[in-house]
Amino acid sequence: MAPPVLALSNVRVSYGGADVLDVGALEVAEGEVLAVIGPNGSGKSTLLRVAGLLERPTTGRVSFRQRVVDAAHALAERRRMAMVFQQPLLADMTVAENAALGLAFRGVGADLCEARVGRWLERLNIAPLRDRRARTLSGGEAQRVALARALVVEPDLLLLDEPFAGLDEPSRGTLLPDLAAILRGDRVTTILVSHDRGEAQALADRVAVLMRGRILQLDETARVFHAPASEEVARFVGVETIVTGRVLARDGGVTVVEVAGRKLEVAAPARPGELVRLGIRPEDVTLMLPTEHAPLSSARNHLTGTIAHLVPSTPATRIVVDVGFPLVASVTARSVADLGLAEGLPITAVFKASAAHLIGLAGSPGGPGHAFA
Numbered sequence: 620m621a622p623p624v625l626a627l628s629n630v631r632v633s634y635g636g637a638d639v640l641d642v643g644a645l646e647v648a649e650g651e652v653l654a655v656i657g658p659n660g661s662g663k664s665t666l667l668r669v670a671g672l673l674e675r676p677t678t679g680r681v682s683f684r685q686r687v688v689d690a691a692h693a694l695a696e697r698r699r700m701a702m703v704f705q706q707p708l709l710a711d712m713t714v715a716e717n718a719a720l721g722l723a724f725r726g727v728g729a730d731l732c733e734a735r736v737g738r739w740l741e742r743l744n745i746a747p748l749r750d751r752r753a754r755t756l757s758g759g760e761a762q763r764v765a766l767a768r769a770l771v772v773e774p775d776l777l778l779l780d781e782p783f784a785g786l787d788e789p790s791r792g793t794l795l796p797d798l799a800a801i802l803r804g805d806r807v808t809t810i811l812v813s814h815d816r817g818e819a820q821a822l823a824d825r826v827a828v829l830m831r832g833r834i835l836q837l838d839e840t841a842r843v844f845h846a847p848a849s850e851e852v853a854r855f856v857g858v859e860t861i862v863t864g865r866v867l868a869r870d871g872g873v874t875v876v877e878v879a880g881r882k883l884e885v886a887a888p889a890r891p892g893e894l895v896r897l898g899i900r901p902e903d904v905t906l907m908l909p910t911e912h913a914p915l916s917s918a919r920n921h922l923t924g925t926i927a928h929l930v931p932s933t934p935a936t937r938i939v940v941d942v943g944f945p946l947v948a949s950v951t952a953r954s955v956a957d958l959g960l961a962e963g964l965p966i967t968a969v970f971k972a973s974a975a976h977l978i979g980l981a982g983s984p985g986g987p988g989h990a991f992a
Contacts, residue, residue, distance in 0.1 A: 621649050622685050624776055624808045625670055630679035632665050632832075640665045640676075640832045647776070650806035654823035654840070656813055658855065662832040663812040664780060670810055671778045672697050684775070698725060701769035702778040705785050707761040709753035714745060714764050717753055721772040739767040742801060759790025766798065770807070777802075779811040783818055795821050816857055820844060828852050850896060850978050858898040859937075859947035861978065866893045873919070873972055879943035884919040886972040896978040901949035903974035906938065907967045908958055919972045922946065926964045929955070936960075940968050 623646035632640040640662040647653050647670075655663050668674040669681060672693040680687050683696045701721065709717045715736055722732045740746040743763045753761065762782060769777060782798075783791045799822050802809055811822055819826050819840065826843040828836045836848040847853035850861060864878035866889045874885045876897060889895055909923060924942035935949040938960065946968050950960070960966070 623648055623682075624684065625810075626680075626682040627666075627670065628680045628682070630669060630676045630681065632662075632669065632674070633677045638832055640669070642666065642679075642832075642834055645827065645834065645837070647808060647810055650808055651824045652802050652807075652809040652811060652822050653825050653827065654811045654813060654819035655827045655829050656816065656819050656855075657829035659814060661829045663814070663829055665832075666829065667702075667778055667780050667810065667812045670776075671700055671702055699775040700778060701772055701774035701776075702780065703762075703765050703769050703782045705781040707753075707758075707765035709756075709761055709764060712753060713749065714751050714753065714756070715740065715749040717764050718767040718771055721768055725772060735771045735773075736767070739771045743767050743770075743797065757790070758786050759794060762786060762790070762794065770801070775808065777807050777809040779809060779813075781813055782811075783813075783815065798822065816844070816855075828855060830855070845900070846976055847898065847978065850898075853898045853976075853978050857900060858976070858978075859901050860897075860899040860904075860945065862897050862944050864895055864897050866891050866895060874977070876975075876977075881922055881943045883922075883975060884972040885975040885977060887975075887977040889977055898976045898978045899946065899970060899974060901937065901947045902935070903970050904940075904946060904948035905969045906940070906948050906950055906954070906958065906960065907969060909965050909967050918969045920968075920970050920975070922968045924966060924968060926960060926962050926966055929960060929962050931955075940966055942968055 625647045627642050627645040630640065630642045631638055655666055657663055669676050672681065672688055672690045675690040682688065688696050710720065718736045718740060719732050722735060740749055743766055745760060745763045745767065748760060756764065783795065795818065802822060813819060823840045825838065826840050827834050828843060830851065836843055836852050844856050847856055847858060853861060862878050864876040867875045867877050868891055872886055874887055874889045876883045876885055876895060878897060885897065922942040924940045926938060927941040927945065928939040930937040935951055936955050938948045938950060940946045940948060948968060
């Protein structure tokens with residue numbers, strides 16, 4: 620494997636004697652997008668400042684291109700990086716002049732500068748704005764300019780600090796797929812920090828879940844969201860149904876778990892007699908009226924129940940179904956209308972065996988958080 624672009628080793632940051640960041644090891648591979656997600660105050664921005672050589676850790680090493688670097692003497696390395704913040708921080712200049720700032724600082728000639736700026740304004744769909752003053756731009760337009768200014772220098776490492784947090788939903792909805800296409804198409808080595816799970820799912824190859832300054836799980840994006848390593852991680856990444864059950868049997872690749880008197884089939888290994896914690900994501904649950912015929916599918920779990928709560932939201936409606944335990948489903952507004960869903964309505968909840976994840980054993984030596992998947 621190629622050496623990492625950036626590596627953190629035994630990095631700890633303390634303020635006033637209290638640790639705000641404690642990361643044993645973290646590497647960013649060439650061409651990958653690594654998302655660091657966690658709640659507010661978890662240490663994400665501190666980690667990004669350390670990675671961007673803007674802050675020296677209290678202890679530990681930061682290596683860039685296999686060379687240990689001290690943030691106090693890292694101007695050359697920082698010039699091989701680019702950072703985009705939540706606020707665009709544009710100068711009172713035109714769009715084209717703002718996009719060219721990083722190249723000017725690096726001494727790039729006028730002809731090459733013009734070619735690069737033109738290319739990135741086109742790719743970020745802001746070429747028609749090139750002569751507009753920055754102060755006249757909308758939030759989404761300004762953030763596109765900030766991204767152009769960062770990408771035009773062709774950085775070895777792109778650092779994104781909550782880049783969508785200040786945008787309205789329409790601006791965010793159009794910028795996110797555009798940026799995803801650029802990062803994947805050009806294989807831009809990137810660290811993204813965000814508290815938004817959707818941004819990580821849309822952009823990242825791997826995800827690190829950071830809580831209280833420590834990484835609780837670091838894995839491929841799909842595994843973090845669909846096979847969280849602990850109950851704490853599961854709740855943060857959107858697993859709303861977490862219940863305790865007892866394993867009744869194991870048959871091939873399917874485990875039968877009894878939860879509140881209901882038998883669930885789960886595509887994960889466990890030993891009969893064990894108590895386990897079971898997690899199900901709301902978007903993996905489909906709702907059907909009891910009179911409907913079940914469609915041909917691999918879904919092995921069909922639980923009858925009653926709608927206990929219905930909370931309209933965007934982009935989906937959150938529905939809690941009482942099936943002997945609270946089971947949360949996420950459905951579109953159209954499905955709510957088509958099915959006539961309302962509180963008190965009898966309903967059947969359907970989900971695949973692969974949708975139910977055994978988070979950990981309840982009462983095992985490993986305790987909750989010992990993941991099977």
